[in-house]
Structure formats: C-alpha cells, structure tokens
Amino acid sequence: MKLTSMLFTSMRGGLVLCAWLALSAGALGAETLSYRLTGLDKPLRRNVEAWLGTAPQSEAERASFLVAARERVEEGLQALGYYHPEIDFELDRQAVPWRLEIRVDAGEPxxxxxxxxxxxxxxxxxxxFxxxxxxxxxxxxxxxxxxQYEAMKxxxxxxxxxxxxxxxxxETGRVAxxxxxxxxxxxxxYNSGQRYRFGALRYxxxxxxxxxxxxxxPFRRGDPFQLASLQEFQSQLQRTGYFSGVLVQPRLDEADNGEVPLDLELFPAKRHxxxxxxxxxxxxxxxxxxxxRTPRINRHGHSQETRLEYSVINPSxxxxxxxPLTHPLDDVLQLRARLxxxxxxxLESDQQEVGVRRELRRNGYVYGFSLRALNEAWGPQSSVLEERNRPGxxxxxxxxxxxxxxxxxxxRQGSLVNPRAGLSQYYQVEGASEQAGSDASLLRVYAKLVGVTSMAERHRFVxxxxxxxxxxxxxxxxxLAxxxxxFAGGSQSLRGYDYQSIGHEVTVTRPNGESRTLVVGGDRLLLGSLEYQYRFLDNWRGAVFVDAGDAFDDGHFKANYGVGVGLHYLTPVGAVKLEVANSVSEDDPSWMLHINIGAEF
Structure with missing residues (x-):
C-alpha cells in the first residue's frame, strides 16, 4: 500500500512537471508585446513596420523593442522623406501580451x-542611358x-x-x-569611362x-559590348540542339585596346x-x-528525326x-518520308509520301516552300460494306x-502554355497538275486562326x-484523296460530334440491297468556335463554348452546331481539359466527352 502511494505521488509529480515544462515552452514561443500603428497611409505604415520588425518573443526582446521604438519609427519615416513626425505611445501593461499603440502624425515632407x-x-x-x-x-x-535614390545609383x-x-x-553621390x-x-x-567592344571569339x-x-x-568583332547580345548568342547555340551546354566567357582581364576577347566552350549533345x-x-x-533523334550528324549541322506512332485509327x-543552309535555325532544308x-x-486510307521543304524564319514569321509526292490508296472501311472484309x-x-x-x-503575351493574349495564324496553298505527273489537277487552300484575349485577371476568351x-x-x-x-468533328473541331464524322456524304447499296450513307469528306471547310473561360482557383478554370461549321462540297453548306462545358487543370505543360459537348443541331442530339492536354497554340 505504501509502495502504491509512493508510485502514485511520483507519477503525479511527473505529470505536473511535464505540464509546467509544456506551458513554459509555449510561453517562450509566444509574443510578449503586440503593437498597432495609426495615423499613417499604407506606404508609410508598411515602411515603419519594416523598421520596427516582428513582435518581441521574450521579456528581454520586449524591453529592447520599447527602448528603440521611437528611433525606429523616425528612421522609417525619414527613409521616405518625413523628418518632422509627432509620435505618441500608449502602453497597456495589464494586457496579455502587452499592447502598444503608436499614433503618428508624419508632418510635412x-x-x-x-x-x-x-x-x-x-x-x-x-x-x-x-x-x-x-x-x-x-x-x-x-x-x-x-x-529610390539608392535604386537610381x-x-x-x-x-x-x-x-x-x-x-x-x-563620381559624386550626395544627399543634403x-x-x-x-x-x-x-x-x-555617373562617370562611365570608355565603352568596351567585342574582341576575338576563341573556340x-x-x-x-x-x-x-x-x-x-548577333555581333561582330569591334561592335560595342552588350550583355544582351551575348545571352542571345548563347541561346541561339543552345536552340540548335547540337550541344548539351554552352558557355561564353568575356575575358576582361585580357582586354586589349578596349576589346574584350570571348572564350566559347561547347559541350556536345548526346549522339542519339x-x-x-x-x-x-x-x-x-x-x-x-x-x-x-540524332541532333548533329556531322560538322555541317545535319540532323535527323524518326518518329513512329501506333494507334488503332492512325499508325504512322x-x-x-x-x-542547314544559310542559317542553322532560320534557313533549313528538310527531306521527308512518311508512311x-x-x-x-x-474511309480508310494508306499513304506513302516523300518530299522536300525549305523553311525560312524572318521577323517571327515561318515561310515554307515545299514539294511532295503523295501516293494514296483508299476505300470504305472494312466494317462498312459486307464484301469489304479483307484488310487492306x-x-x-x-x-x-x-x-x-x-x-x-x-x-503571345504571358506564359508559353497558358498565354494571357495571343494570335496564331497559319495559311497554306498547294497545287497539282496532270501535265506535271499528277492523276488530277487541283488547287487546295487552307487557313486557320486562333486568338486568345483576357479581361481582368480571371476572364479569358478563345x-x-x-x-x-x-x-x-x-x-x-x-x-480527290x-x-x-x-472533315469536321472531334476534340479539335466540332466538339459535339464524333471524330471526322462530318463531310460530304454519298449513298451506296450493300449486297443485301440495303442503302448505306458514307461520309467521304468535302471540298470546302468552314468552322468557327468561341469559348469563355473563368479561372476560379489558381490552377483551375471552367469553360463554356459554342462550335459551328461544316465540311461540305461546294454549294451544299449545312450548319452544324455544338455547345458544351469544360473543366481545365493548368499544368506546366499545358491545360488538362475535360470537356462535354452536345450536338444541338442534330435530330437526336448526342453527348461527347473529350480529354486533351496542351495549349491553344
């Protein structure tokens, strides 16, 4: 019994000690003084608060804070040009923590x-300058x-x-x-002295x-030195893909007659x-x-890319x-082959193509001059007609x-994958002639424009x-192959319709006598879309949209409409988009679900 009493007393003492230590630890981390500034506009108040610092956490810190408070308030005001403040302090020592009110009249600046x-x-x-x-x-x-004066210097x-x-x-910096x-x-x-120039490039x-x-x-030897030109040069070299790293070092210690030599170090990219x-x-x-990819095949800067893709609908x-011709980035000849x-x-289609294209970049525009030879074999999908049951x-x-x-x-303005505003334009014209070896003569033109604009911070239109x-x-x-x-329809076209389900239609008769309508594509295309997006959280936005248009043969336009809503999650590689759309112009409207990732352009 005595032993039990001693154990209980010891346990109770230990609990009391633990509780006291916990309360003491909490007290050590708590504020011992809170303060409030009144009488100042926002810029002055924020600057004075920066000079005062955070609320003290111990009695010693509190004492130091109270002793230095007036001087710190004066210094915070003087930094912004106010040298005649009237400052009153009111301290409530009965409050826990103590409360200090600082009333300030900044006076004339x-x-x-x-x-x-x-x-x-x-x-x-x-x-x-x-x-x-x-x-x-x-x-x-x-x-x-x-x-601001120090920032100017x-x-x-x-x-x-x-x-x-x-x-x-x-040379002279004085405030009186x-x-x-x-x-x-x-x-x-400010005495600049002489301006140095670019010297020899060593590599x-x-x-x-x-x-x-x-x-x-972007510079030549003897041009005035500019750091921006060096950065552009380094960026251009990096963009070629030839190198895993690029280092350009101005050697000021070796400057001669006002010229600064440059050491260029290039680290080759992986061979493949x-x-x-x-x-x-x-x-x-x-x-x-x-x-x-082989980013650099030889010293001439040749490169190659081989891309293989497989899906049930579109293996390629x-x-x-x-x-590279006159410029490794801005003037490139491309030799292409495609299956x-x-x-x-x-329709099902088998395509074989070889071609050549010269791509020129000038002032933000990309110009392409191409010649391609296309062989295409096509026919109804094997599931459409009963006798079409042999693959190929x-x-x-x-x-x-x-x-x-x-x-x-x-x-574009803003983020590369989520621009605040921008415009993407693409125009193409191609032709073929029976006299030049084609099985048909034709002229094909195509244009696509995508625009983005934002209003306020959260509202966006596409x-x-x-x-x-x-x-x-x-x-x-x-x-015409x-x-x-x-064709129209799909997540990048009319979102209320199946992929490429809209186009000129023809009627065929199956062996059993039944008629079947086939979508074979049109020789005309006209599509339009308008979308409103609202960002309700930092990485989330909702969308509502309407799509309209048709793929048709000349003189047979029929407007198709689709409306829908979307939920977008913004990521560093573009928005992940979940969209639901309805084909409102059909007699039996259907709902389509689309999932995509990427930017508008």
Whole structure:
C-alpha cells in the first residue's frame, strides 16, 4: 500500500512537471508585446513596420523593442522623406501580451529643391542611358525618397555593366537635407569611362563550321559590348540542339585596346536520343510513340528525326532529315518520308509520301516552300460494306505531285502554355497538275486562326476560325484523296460530334440491297468556335463554348452546331481539359466527352 502511494505521488509529480515544462515552452514561443500603428497611409505604415520588425518573443526582446521604438519609427519615416513626425505611445501593461499603440502624425515632407544628375563619359551619347534618365523615379519637387535614390545609383551601375562600361563609377553621390526648411539637394554624377567592344571569339573549330557560327552570332568583332547580345548568342547555340551546354566567357582581364576577347566552350549533345511515350486522345484513342533523334550528324549541322506512332485509327512512321543552309535555325532544308494509315469519315486510307521543304524564319514569321509526292490508296472501311472484309482492300489509288507554300506566325503575351493574349495564324496553298505527273489537277487552300484575349485577371476568351477549299474539275471530284478532302468533328473541331464524322456524304447499296450513307469528306471547310473561360482557383478554370461549321462540297453548306462545358487543370505543360459537348443541331442530339492536354497554340 505504501509502495502504491509512493508510485502514485511520483507519477503525479511527473505529470505536473511535464505540464509546467509544456506551458513554459509555449510561453517562450509566444509574443510578449503586440503593437498597432495609426495615423499613417499604407506606404508609410508598411515602411515603419519594416523598421520596427516582428513582435518581441521574450521579456528581454520586449524591453529592447520599447527602448528603440521611437528611433525606429523616425528612421522609417525619414527613409521616405518625413523628418518632422509627432509620435505618441500608449502602453497597456495589464494586457496579455502587452499592447502598444503608436499614433503618428508624419508632418510635412522634405521635398527635392535641386536634383543634379549627370552622365559623364562615352555613355553620355548612349540612347539607353537617355531612356534611363527619362524614366528616373525622382525629380525636382518630389518628396525625398532615400530608397529610390539608392535604386537610381544601382540602376546606373547595372546598366553600365550590361552595356560594356566596365570602368564606370559613381563620381559624386550626395544627399543634403535641410530638415528645418523641408528641402533637400541631391547630386548624382555617373562617370562611365570608355565603352568596351567585342574582341576575338576563341573556340574549338572542330565543333562547328565558322560560317554556321557566324550566322548564329548577333555581333561582330569591334561592335560595342552588350550583355544582351551575348545571352542571345548563347541561346541561339543552345536552340540548335547540337550541344548539351554552352558557355561564353568575356575575358576582361585580357582586354586589349578596349576589346574584350570571348572564350566559347561547347559541350556536345548526346549522339542519339530516344523517347518513348504512351498517350490517349478522344479522337485517335490509345497510342504508343517512339522518337529517335540524332541532333548533329556531322560538322555541317545535319540532323535527323524518326518518329513512329501506333494507334488503332492512325499508325504512322515519319523520317525527317534536316540540312542547314544559310542559317542553322532560320534557313533549313528538310527531306521527308512518311508512311501512314488513317481513317477519314467512313474511309480508310494508306499513304506513302516523300518530299522536300525549305523553311525560312524572318521577323517571327515561318515561310515554307515545299514539294511532295503523295501516293494514296483508299476505300470504305472494312466494317462498312459486307464484301469489304479483307484488310487492306482499296477501291482507288492516285498519285499527286504537290508544290506548295505556307506561312505561319505566332504572337503571345504571358506564359508559353497558358498565354494571357495571343494570335496564331497559319495559311497554306498547294497545287497539282496532270501535265506535271499528277492523276488530277487541283488547287487546295487552307487557313486557320486562333486568338486568345483576357479581361481582368480571371476572364479569358478563345476564338478559332478554320476555312479551306479545293478547286478542281467536277469530272475529277472522285479523284480527290481523303487526306486532301476536309472533315469536321472531334476534340479539335466540332466538339459535339464524333471524330471526322462530318463531310460530304454519298449513298451506296450493300449486297443485301440495303442503302448505306458514307461520309467521304468535302471540298470546302468552314468552322468557327468561341469559348469563355473563368479561372476560379489558381490552377483551375471552367469553360463554356459554342462550335459551328461544316465540311461540305461546294454549294451544299449545312450548319452544324455544338455547345458544351469544360473543366481545365493548368499544368506546366499545358491545360488538362475535360470537356462535354452536345450536338444541338442534330435530330437526336448526342453527348461527347473529350480529354486533351496542351495549349491553344
């Protein structure tokens, strides 16, 4: 009994000790003083609060805080030009924690009576410095702001370093305050010295031909130094894909006669790279892909990409061999070969294609000059007609030699995958002639525009227009292969309809005497879409949309309408979109579910 009593007493004592330690630990981490500032506008209050710092956590910190509070309030106000404040303190020691109210009348500010800013040296004739001086945050008559004055000094020195004034210094930097008169005089004299120039570019000549390197180089020896030009040069080299790393180092310690030599170090990319992917699209269903790239085959900068994709609807293989001409990025000759099986409406198609294309980039526009030879065999899908039960059977086969031209341009504001605003344009024209080896003569034109605009922070609109036409002799209409026809329907077209289910229709009779209507595509296309998106959380937005249009033969336009809603989750690689759409123009409207990932363009 005595032993039990002793154990109980010991346990009770231990519990009390633990409770006391827990309360003490909590007390050590709690605020011992809270304070409130009144009488100041938001910028002044925030600056004074920054000078005061966080609330004290111990009695010693509280004592130091109270002793230094007045001085810190004055310093916080003086930093923004207020030298005559009236400050009253009211401290409630009975509250837990203590409460301190600081009432402040900032008084009249000190204003700049004279501001002498000068740029001396070669930078005096540099337009970039003229632009900087025009946008200075302070001028005569303004309230003195010490932080902005220091920022001006920093911006001058920073701009000088970026533009090659490596000997620059602040020759005079002075702030004279006459607090009694509420006036100040500022002097800021920046001496740039000489502007350095680009010197010799030193590199391993086995890495790349001199002509190619010069084409990528946005500067020449003797040009005025600019850090932006170096960064652009490094970016251009990286974009070629030839190198895993690029390092450009200005050697200031070796500058001679105002020229700064540059050391260029290039780290080769892997000889080959392989990518394997698995994906799903509502239109083409499950798919597996493999990409083999050789980023640099030789010193001339040749490269190749081989892409294999398999899905039930659209298995394909494509090889592209790239040959740089006058510029490794902006002028490239592409040799192409492609094998593809596809389903267009109620038709199956086997395509074989070889071609050549020259791609030029100028001022943000991409121009393409192409010539392709297309052999295409097609016929109704094997499930459509009873006698079509042998895989690969085709009714028709034609060959086309198609010279063409295309131009595209994209402009965007904001994120690459979720732009705030932008416009994507694509235009293409192709032709074929019986006199030049094709089985039919035709002219095919196509255009697509996608626009994005935003209102306020959360409201976004996306519009899309597609149009196309094929011009050919009526007697040759049946010779137009499915890949050259136009179809509509699917997640990238009319979202209330099945993939490529809209197009010109023909009626055929099955062996049992039944009639069947087949979608074979149209020689005209006209589509439009308007979508409103609202971002209700940082990474989530809802959407409502309406799509309209048709793929038809000339003179047989029939408007098809679809409406729907969507839920988008924003990711670093684009929005994951879950969309539900209804084909409201049909007699028996159907609902379609679409899942996609990516940006509008």
């Amino acid at each position: 000190v204003r700049i009576a004279r501001f002498d800013v000068q740029v001396i040296g070669e930078a005096a004739d540099d337009p970039a 003229d632009q900087l001086l025009e946008g200075l945050p302070l001028k005569a008559g303004d309230i003195l702001h010490h932080g 920093t911006s001058l020195l920073s701009l000088g370093q970026r533009r090659g004034y490596f000997d620059a210094r602040i 305050v006459e607090a009694a008169a509420n006036r100040a005089e500022l002097q800021l004299h 391993d000549e086995q890495s790349l031909f001199t002509e190619q390197l010069e084409a990528l180089q 790279s392989f990518e394997v992917g698995v994906g799903y699209s509502t239109d083409t269903e499950e798919r597996v892909s493999m990409v083999w 293989g494509k090889v592209t061999y790239n040959i 593809e099986q596809n389903e267009f409406g109620d 059977s085709r009714d028709r086969e034609d060959t086309y030699l198609l010279p063409g031209f295309s131009v595209s341009h994209k402009s 519009g899309r227009v597609e149009a196309g036409a094929v011009y050919m002799s009526g007697s040759q209409r049946d010779a 499915p890949s050259l026809n136009f």
